[in-house]
Amino acid sequence: QSPPRPAPPPGPPLSRRSPAAMADGGGSGREPPCPGAAAVLRRWEQLRRRAAAPWARGLLAVAAGLGLFYVVLRVPLRLRDSLAAVTVFLSTLTPKFYFALTVTSSFISGLIFVFEWWHFRKYGTSFIEQVSVSHLRPLIGGAENSPAAPAAFSAGENETSRQNMPECKVWRNPLNLFRGAEYSRYMWVTGKEPLTYYDMNLSAQDHQNFFTCDTDALRPSDTVMQKAWRERNPQARIKAAYQALELNNDCATAYVLLAEEEATTIVDAEKYFKQALKAGETIYRKSQNCHSQSPQHEAQLRRDTNVLVYVKRRLAMCARKLGRIREAVKMMRDLMKEFPLLSMLNIHENLLEALLELQAYADVQAVLAKYDDISLPKSAAICYTAALLKARAVSERFSPETASKRGLSTAEINAVEAIHRAVEFNPHVPKYLLEMKSLVLPPEHILKRGDSEAVAYAFFHLQHWKRIEGALNLLHCTWEGTFRMIPYPLEKGHLFYPYPSCTETADRELLPTFHEVSVYPQKELPFFIHFTAGLCSFSAMLALLTHQFPELVVVFAKA
Numbered sequence: 001q002s003p004p005r006p007a008p009p010p011g012p013p014l015s016r017r018s019p020a021a022m023a024d025g026g027g028s029g030r031e032p033p034c035p036g037a038a039a040v041l042r043r044w045e046q047l048r049r050r051a052a053a054p055w056a057r058g059l060l061a062v063a064a065g066l067g068l069f070y071v072v073l074r075v076p077l078r079l080r081d082s083l084a085a086v087t088v089f090l091s092t093l094t095p096k097f098y099f100a101l102t103v104t105s106s107f108i109s110g111l112i113f114v115f116e117w118w119h120f121r122k123y124g125t126s127f128i129e130q131v132s133v134s135h136l137r138p139l140i141g142g143a144e145n146s147p148a149a150p151a152a153f154s155a156g157e158n159e160t161s162r163q164n165m166p167e168c169k170v171w172r173n174p175l176n177l178f179r180g181a182e183y184s185r186y187m188w189v190t191g192k193e194p195l196t197y198y199d200m201n202l203s204a205q206d207h208q209n210f211f212t213c214d215t216d217a218l219r220p221s222d223t224v225m226q227k228a229w230r231e232r233n234p235q236a237r238i239k240a241a242y243q244a245l246e247l248n249n250d251c252a253t254a255y256v257l258l259a260e261e262e263a264t265t266i267v268d269a270e271k272y273f274k275q276a277l278k279a280g281e282t283i284y285r286k287s288q289n290c291h292s293q294s295p296q297h298e299a300q301l302r303r304d305t306n307v308l309v310y311v312k313r314r315l316a317m318c319a320r321k322l323g324r325i326r327e328a329v330k331m332m333r334d335l336m337k338e339f340p341l342l343s344m345l346n347i348h349e350n351l352l353e354a355l356l357e358l359q360a361y362a363d364v365q366a367v368l369a370k371y372d373d374i375s376l377p378k379s380a381a382i383c384y385t386a387a388l389l390k391a392r393a394v395s396e397r398f399s400p401e402t403a404s405k406r407g408l409s410t411a412e413i414n415a416v417e418a419i420h421r422a423v424e425f426n427p428h429v430p431k432y433l434l435e436m437k438s439l440v441l442p443p444e445h446i447l448k449r450g451d452s453e454a455v456a457y458a459f460f461h462l463q464h465w466k467r468i469e470g471a472l473n474l475l476h477c478t479w480e481g482t483f484r485m486i487p488y489p490l491e492k493g494h495l496f497y498p499y500p501s502c503t504e505t506a507d508r509e510l511l512p513t514f515h516e517v518s519v520y521p522q523k524e525l526p527f528f529i530h531f532t533a534g535l536c537s538f539s540a541m542l543a544l545l546t547h548q549f550p551e552l553v554v555v556f557a558k559a
Helices: 019-029 035-051 054-091 095-123 127-140 151-164 179-190 197-211 214-218 220-230 234-247 252-262 266-290 295-321 325-338 347-358 361-371 380-392 400-406 410-425 429-433 451-467 471-485 503-510 527-548 550-558
Strands: 170-172 445-447
Touching: 095 127, 095 527, 095 550, 179 252, 179 266, 197 220, 197 295, 197 445, 197 503, 214 220, 214 295, 220 234, 220 252, 234 252, 252 266, 252 295, 266 295, 295 325, 295 347, 325 347, 347 361, 347 380, 347 451, 361 380, 380 410, 380 451, 380 471, 410 429, 410 471, 429 451, 429 471, 445 451, 445 503, 451 471, 451 503, 527 550
Parallel strands: none
Antiparallel strands: 170 445
8 A cells, every 4th residue: 555645735725727728828827846936936925915915005105205304304405515615616706707608698599599580481480399399209208199099980080171171282383484495594594493303303293194104115215205204314304305206206205305495495495396296196196096996095095185285285385475475375275175174284374364465354254254163173363363354444543542431332342352352362472463572483383372373373464463554553452451351361261261271381392492482371480589589688688787787797696
């Protein structure tokens, strides 16, 4: 018979776990490998239970209070010694030290103030605020850690906010100038770059969308032009266009590139565009005959249509610039009849400007009746042209003194309301029309309701406002009254959506750096500009007092 087993030592019974449960639980479910380890674990559990008892917490609180009391009693002794050392140090300082200290403080705060002012004027924000928000807040822990909203609700909210918020969309300028014949000549004369890199990059994307398609790889000349539209260097683009013409003398897009960038006069550009028109019409007729054969042929037809419309439009603009205005009007009307679905290209704005030059105001009114519709997107050209026509009926006899005595007539009220409508849509335009701000060459892309659109409109339409006697006087007397109807333009508009708050950033990307961007509504000066200006003034005043009354300042500092 085997001897009896010894009884297990007293303690909490160990729970048995199945192999599957142990596998699921991982390392935390293993039994101790030896009795010594089990004793250590039991001792640790006992200590943890005792530390969680109320009397243990009270003992810890008493110890913390004694430590705090010791620190409170010890700190005044150290402060007394520090104050005595500071008093001895201040008693040895001379008036020259205080004068140098105040002058240095005033100089440094003045430099900070000048830099803050320059940064605010150029970028519209405070440098110190920007650095604190971008870099210091994450270090301090001010980053937002709020949990994300559920997907079922966030999607609907995002969709609603996207519908309510006006979109800052950049549009192709319908009256954009020629790079070689106008923009480059301006740069040669002034030495200033009229186009920004962002603007030219958008144009490069437009050219690739308009003038390329999937079937270009089948034609060597179009393959070369695909690379040409992606080139950043203008000389490389021109060289590639000549290479494409060597491969195919009827490459319309190569003539378009040469007309835009190599031609140094409008006459030369018109010659290139006529060659592009001849080649483009031939290719367009071929694409029409086989566009239904495959999706690739349909894409090629869309590309050839874009090329043909672009060339005809630029030819009409060349005729307008060379003084053949009636010919330009006829070409634009024919183009709009031939391709009525391409209204998004805003060819009617070119037509409006040409008709105003002819002073054909009845035809202008007919165009506005078609395109100044509530369902169609607005522009500064449409709103301000409508205001110009209504102002033309009353501007000759309008006088502010007479109007204040007898009141406004019905026609004058209609003219003033039209001006208020136009100013609400784009509040930057009146400053350029009234020559309160200097003009620059318009960019190739504009932001509707922004400063870039105002520059583009005033550049071409200022002469039409000057031609009508009294129109600018009426605008000068009434345009600022618009802002009384929209006291909070970023929150609520009167006839249009609230004014978008993103226009300033986009306009700074589109307009050259030497142009002072118009900002609406005017921003208040940041806090740090006021703070640095006050600090600089206070330091300068102390420096002056120290220089004039040195003994009095020393006595005050010692006291």
